[in-house]
Amino acid sequence: MVRMRLPNGMFLAGVVGGAAAMAGLFWLATALIARSESTTxxxxxxxxxxxxxxxLKPQIVAGRTQSLYHPLPWVGTKVEVSCPTGLKAxxxxxxxxxxxxxxxxxxxxPVTVIRATDTHITWKFER
Structure with a gap:
């Protein structure tokens, strides 16, 4: 068995680099999962x-918003959502x-329409 010894500085750089990479992946995963934009x-x-x-019917906006509002324990608040009227395209x-x-x-x-065509509506909500 061959044992390699790394200088202390290299070990520390590896640990710090690994931690930074994990933090970056955590942030990216959270950003992707915690989206608030939807195309319907x-x-x-x-x-x-x-x-x-x-x-878009109010129950569709409410249901999609509710499902995306609290996707992870550290993002958003668990809520039951209702909307007063349809969201104009x-x-x-x-x-x-x-x-x-x-x-x-x-x-x-708050819910805002970003783009709308005759066939699709892209909208987002604020947390």
Missing amino acids: ELNQYDTMLVDGHKA LAGTTMTCTGERHDGSTIDI
Whole structure:
């Protein structure tokens, strides 16, 4: 068996480099999992009309927001989400959904349309 001895500085550099790499992977995984942007198809089942415009039904916005709001224990708060109306498929449209915590307190969840076409809507919510 061949034993290699590393100078103390090299060992320390390896440990620090390994820790930095793990922290970077942790951050990347959290960023990917904790996304708050969603693109949804505007089909006959998920769409309604609001003020004459195609809109994503409120239960679709609420369900997607609720599923993405608390994806990891260290990101977001576990809430039950409800939205007041459909989300109009017009870029720049905003509305506020409500998140109810298990203790009965509520939080406002702003929702904004980023892009919209005749067939898809891309929107995001704020944590």
